[in-house]
Amino acid sequence: MRASLLQIDVNEGESVESRRVRVASLVREQAGAADLVVLPELWTTGAFAYEGFGSEAEPLEGPTYEVMAKAASDAGVWLHAGSIPERDPEGPLYNTSLVFSPSGDLAAAYRKIHRFGFDKGEAVLMSAGEELVTVRLPETVLGVATCYDLRFPELFRGLVDAGAETLVVPAGWPERRRAHWTLLAQARAVENQAFVLACGTAGTHAGVPQAGHSIVVDPWGEVLAQAGAGEQVLTVEFDPGKVAVTRDQFPALKDRMLGLAAPRR
């Protein structure tokens, strides 16, 4: 199976509209080169461009949905189209990832569960998703998570319990914490004996330099490929069968001890 992670440069010098068109053509260029294409988190606005979340928010089936559904079917690829600021008809905003099938149908939508920012930004402007999401492809089962979710291992365990074998993480991770990005991607792969495909952004938006360094890790924790800092298409071939082999040969997941008692005082 081949996956291409499109590490998009998100900066204020390019309008959301022109970035949408440019990214769609990058997706189309993956026809024949990849089975699965992955985009980063909030690549239309920028994950740290909080002021734009309200004005750029779209309904689920808004402009990004339309352009990406068409790009997926034109390219004939599975497309994790990263995330959009979604405006729910009821009013709240969500950081919502969209996954399209090669015929351009929506296969899944995932509302980010862990919002970043503590007492500002996304954490106050957006609502939290509540549902884990997996997507069955012919070759593997994707488990989807977004950026800050990477810090919460229990979410990934939930995805593994739901059958996930390939964990896909679009992000807008800042350069300041790049070491955490690589370390956490490897940790999630090793502890869950799963592939991790983590796709970040390049460039600087809202004054926050982005880490880039999108990464693909195998179920043994080996880094199969890692991007540099700038805009880049990172294509990697991987064998989804390696998940079952790893879990069979080193069956640590079977040794989980659930329901441990709290310490006695």
Ligand SMILES: O=C(O)CCC(=O)C(=O)O
């Ligand atoms: O956890 C981090 O260090 C970065 C998270 C983040 O930037 C996000 O979730 O948008």
